[in-house]
Amino acid sequence: MRPRTTPSTSMGRTSITRRRLLIGSGALTTLGILTACAPGGGGSSTASADAVEVSTDISGLPEQTLTVWDQETRGGQNEQMERLNAAFMEKYPNITINRVSQSFDDLQTTLRLALTGDDAPDVVQANNGRNTMGQFVPAGQLISLDPWISAYGWDQSYSPAILSYSSYSEDGSVFGEGSLWGLPQVGEAVGIYYSPSRLRALGLEPPTTWEAFGKQLQTIKDAGQTPLMLGNVEKWPALHVFGPVQGAHVPAEQIRDLGFGNAGASWVTDENLAAATELQDWAKKGYFNEGFNGLDYDTVWQDFAKGTGIYLMAGSWLAPDLADVLGDDVVFMLPPASSETGRVASTGGTGLPFAITSAAKEPNAAAAYIDFITNADAMQVLADTGNVPVNDTASFATDTTSVTNDVMTAFDTLTTTGDVLPYLDYATPTFDQVLGDALQELLDGKSTPQEFLDVLEAAYTEFTGD
Amino acid sequence: MTAPIMPGTAATPQSPHAGDPRPRRLLNKRQGRAVISVVLLALPLLVYGLFMLYPLGRVLMLSFYRWDGLGVGEWVGVNNYVKTFSDDRLLGAFLHALILIIFYAVIPLAVGLVLATLLTRAQMRGLGFFRTVVFLPQVIAMVVLAIAWRRIYAPDGLLNSLLRGIGLGALTRTWLGDFSTALIAVGLIGTWVSTGLVTVLLMSGISNIPKDYYEAATLDGAGWWRRFWHITIPGVRAEILVSLTLTVIAALKTFDLVYVTTSGGPGTSTTVPSYEVYNQAFRLGSVGTASSLAVILTLVIFAINLTINLLGERD
Numbered sequence: 001m002r003p004r005t006t007p008s009t010s011m012g013r014t015s016i017t018r019r020r021l022l023i024g025s026g027a028l029t030t031l032g033i034l035t036a037c038a039p040g041g042g043g044s045s046t047a048s049a050d051a052v053e054v055s056t057d058i059s060g061l062p063e064q065t066l067t068v069w070d071q072e073t074r075g076g077q078n079e080q081m082e083r084l085n086a087a088f089m090e091k092y093p094n095i096t097i098n099r100v101s102q103s104f105d106d107l108q109t110t111l112r113l114a115l116t117g118d119d120a121p122d123v124v125q126a127n128n129g130r131n132t133m134g135q136f137v138p139a140g141q142l143i144s145l146d147p148w149i150s151a152y153g154w155d156q157s158y159s160p161a162i163l164s165y166s167s168y169s170e171d172g173s174v175f176g177e178g179s180l181w182g183l184p185q186v187g188e189a190v191g192i193y194y195s196p197s198r199l200r201a202l203g204l205e206p207p208t209t210w211e212a213f214g215k216q217l218q219t220i221k222d223a224g225q226t227p228l229m230l231g232n233v234e235k236w237p238a239l240h241v242f243g244p245v246q247g248a249h250v251p252a253e254q255i256r257d258l259g260f261g262n263a264g265a266s267w268v269t270d271e272n273l274a275a276a277t278e279l280q281d282w283a284k285k286g287y288f289n290e291g292f293n294g295l296d297y298d299t300v301w302q303d304f305a306k307g308t309g310i311y312l313m314a315g316s317w318l319a320p321d322l323a324d325v326l327g328d329d330v331v332f333m334l335p336p337a338s339s340e341t342g343r344v345a346s347t348g349g350t351g352l353p354f355a356i357t358s359a360a361k362e363p364n365a366a367a368a369y370i371d372f373i374t375n376a377d378a379m380q381v382l383a384d385t386g387n388v389p390v391n392d393t394a395s396f397a398t399d400t401t402s403v404t405n406d407v408m409t410a411f412d413t414l415t416t417t418g419d420v421l422p423y424l425d426y427a428t429p430t431f432d433q434v435l436g437d438a439l440q441e442l443l444d445g446k447s448t449p450q451e452f453l454d455v456l457e458a459a460y461t462e463f464t465g466d
Numbered sequence: 467m468t469a470p471i472m473p474g475t476a477a478t479p480q481s482p483h484a485g486d487p488r489p490r491r492l493l494n495k496r497q498g499r500a501v502i503s504v505v506l507l508a509l510p511l512l513v514y515g516l517f518m519l520y521p522l523g524r525v526l527m528l529s530f531y532r533w534d535g536l537g538v539g540e541w542v543g544v545n546n547y548v549k550t551f552s553d554d555r556l557l558g559a560f561l562h563a564l565i566l567i568i569f570y571a572v573i574p575l576a577v578g579l580v581l582a583t584l585l586t587r588a589q590m591r592g593l594g595f596f597r598t599v600v601f602l603p604q605v606i607a608m609v610v611l612a613i614a615w616r617r618i619y620a621p622d623g624l625l626n627s628l629l630r631g632i633g634l635g636a637l638t639r640t641w642l643g644d645f646s647t648a649l650i651a652v653g654l655i656g657t658w659v660s661t662g663l664v665t666v667l668l669m670s671g672i673s674n675i676p677k678d679y680y681e682a683a684t685l686d687g688a689g690w691w692r693r694f695w696h697i698t699i700p701g702v703r704a705e706i707l708v709s710l711t712l713t714v715i716a717a718l719k720t721f722d723l724v725y726v727t728t729s730g731g732p733g734t735s736t737t738v739p740s741y742e743v744y745n746q747a748f749r750l751g752s753v754g755t756a757s758s759l760a761v762i763l764t765l766v767i768f769a770i771n772l773t774i775n776l777l778g779e780r781d
Contacts, residue, residue, distance in 0.1 A: 039527075039528055039531055039533045039538075039539035039753070108748075108749070109748045109749075112535045112536060112748070112751070113535070115536065116535070116536060131749065131750060131751055135534050135535075135536055135537075135751050136536060138537065139534070139536035139537035140537070141536055232643075233642065233643060233727075233728060233729060233731065234729055235729055235731055289621075290621050290640065291620075291621035291639070291640025291643050291644075292640075292643065293640065293643035293644070293731065293732045294619070294620070294621070294640035294641065294642040294643020294644065294648075294728075294732070295620065295621065295640065295643065296616070299620075429534075429750050429751050429752070430750050430752075432749075433745065433749070433750065436731075437731065437733045437734050438733075440731050440732040440733050441645075441732070441733045444644075444645055444732060444733070446645055446733065
């Protein structure tokens with residue numbers, strides 16, 4: 001993630017002739033040409049999905065290449081992608097997939113430029129939040145998946161909560177409803193990891209209520225151990241701790257409005273204050289490892305895997321890596337329900353959804369591809385390669401006790417009987433920065449819970465225009 | 467390569483002036499020379515324009531728009547600049563950059579002057595080896611250095627172990643994660659990197675000062691300090707200028723160090739303009755704000771270096 005590229009759009013090409021360079025100084029003339037038109041003026045096409053005639057049979061299409069940009073670079077993620085792509089090309093010999101795979105961070109920084117370029121990909125993995133999909137949609141860079149929903153039965157296979165994660169109104173103002181712009185393959189949830197043997201050594205049982213969890217943290221601290229592991233130099237890891245804490249105090253509907261950046265909610269409420277206060281208390285009482293704001297995420301979960309600390313609040317995506325080190329001695333559980341809300345709730349959602357760009361030459365082929373990598377057969381391939389399928393998750397869990405099975409049942413519980421809470425950085429284009437900074441200050445004791453909420457409220461209302 | 471070149475074919479007398487007894491030239495001598503110079507200049511000018519002036523102009527232009535990098539930009543005049551100057555976070559970034567100048571330029575210059583004086587006076591063996599060692603940080607990529615230093619500053623890292631070892635355990639902290647020490651910790655990495663460069667530059671400057679000056683001054687009864695102040699400093703003024711210019715630019719341009727060690731945190735305590743440019747343009751999609759920041763940063767760098775050079779050249 002280096003700033004290796006500078007913004008460039010297809011407009012404003014220099015038509016500087018030699019003569020022009022001679023008249024006056026070159027710089028001034030160049031400026032004159034440049035200021036003649038607004039950035040982005042000539043580039044993007046605003047192809048409407050209405051123009052697409054829906055067809056699910058793509059075997060008769062002329063030979064062509066489908067360019068797909070994904071970020072499935074790690075172990076099982078990469079394997080499922082390779083398998084599914086190979087199967088797709090076998091089924092449709094007329095279509096060749098040109099796969100461009102890069103890390104999440106690289107994709108985040110290059111996608112914006114790629115979409116506006118002349119050589120844009122057909123299918124891309126675009127992050128759900130308002131600083132990615134939320135900007136691509138109103139800019140007309142994506143094609144709505146609405147026309148294919150009933151053709152492929154996506155409204156049957158996907159739960160409404162999951163579809164809402166890739167839904168925006170056409171103008172991008174409302175997040176969580178409206179048209180569908182992408183489909184994810186895998187599910188994710190933030191939960192609590194622990195090692196059963198370490199817990200037993202302290203004479204503790206896994207907590208069954210949120211309040212019991214809070215009490216245990218003190219017990220562990222009193223026993224001279226580190227209750228919670230956190231590495232937060234990147235700022236976003238604390239979001240995954242705050243999310244479940246907020247879920248224990250604040251009704252899910254409120255959190256969804258706040259998380260989707262839709263008008264009608266407020267950060268300054270007693271419930272949010274209770275959440276911020278509890279998180280700061282944890283830090284004040286020394287429940288976290290020392291110096292967490294200066295430690296990086298990867299180092300800390302690796303330390304946890306090697307035996308430091310009792311609990312780690314983190315995403316389900318760490319399960320395979322933790323299992324590599326800890327084997328059977330690691331369990332993933334959802335944050336237990338609190339007496340205040342009475343429901344299991346945690347931050348979570350989906351892997352990055354696959355979307356069709358407005359530059360796609362043959363949208364029907366792109367839609368068929370997206371269906372192919374997300375249908376029931378694909379879910380089996382995902383499970384076989386150690387991923388968490390987003391649909392019918394529990395059915396893929398096996399009888400054996402393993403952290404992968406924990407994750408699958410947990411995700412299923414969360415999406416069927418609990419409350420999936422959106423990642424809070426979805427809210428506004430700047431919210432990952434605002435919340436990341438604010439959480440570091442809250443955890444350090446530099447700001448009070450009330451000041452913390454005021455900062456978030458200011459950013460939220462500035463965006464929603466309340 | 468194999469096509470036969472037929473000399474003269476191009477010059478066969480088919481020109482419209484063929485029958486003219488005194489062929490008139492299209493251009494007189496002066497005009498001809500102008501054309502030739504234009505032709506010769508055209509390519510470099512074009513390259514310069516494309517790769518230097520065009521991007522510069524484009525950044526300037528983008529700074530007057532509100533643009534997310536995707537849709538159509540909206541002309542907002544100087545709004546981005548007003549926003550930059552009224553946003554505590556962005557102003558703070560500039561303040562941090564100015565503080566970093568102390569660590570990148572001022573301290574290394576002071577340390578470098580002392581080190582260079584001592585080293586050039588001392589006729590000891592292994593001087594070349596020492597020069598290489600102090601210069602080494604310049605050769606290693608900043609990202610690599612930053613990762614190494616992150617380990618040194620870690621709670622169980624080298625620095626804290628050292629402090630505990632000498633009985634100063636009370637001073638240990640997470641240097642990069644503590645609001646009061648993060649910027650200083652980042653700055654000291656800059657000091658460590660710059661000092662080598664400055665020292666080597668000054669050593670070469672000092673070794674060019676004729677020894678007679680020092681001998682004469684000693685005979686006149688000048689002490690170490692007066693020799694240093696009246697002979698060494700004026701003698702290496704050019705080198706001081708060069709090192710200040712280089713290190714001040716490095717301080718103001720700091721990006722990779724902050725990106726790798728702190729991401730601008732904790733909170734906003736170590737953000738710097740370059741990091742904000744990247745953050746605004748590539749993560750937050752505020753290309754206009756990022757461009758205005760870049761323009762201001764360029765002007766600040768230009769102004770500071772102009773001042774250094776004007777002060778330095780004055781007699």
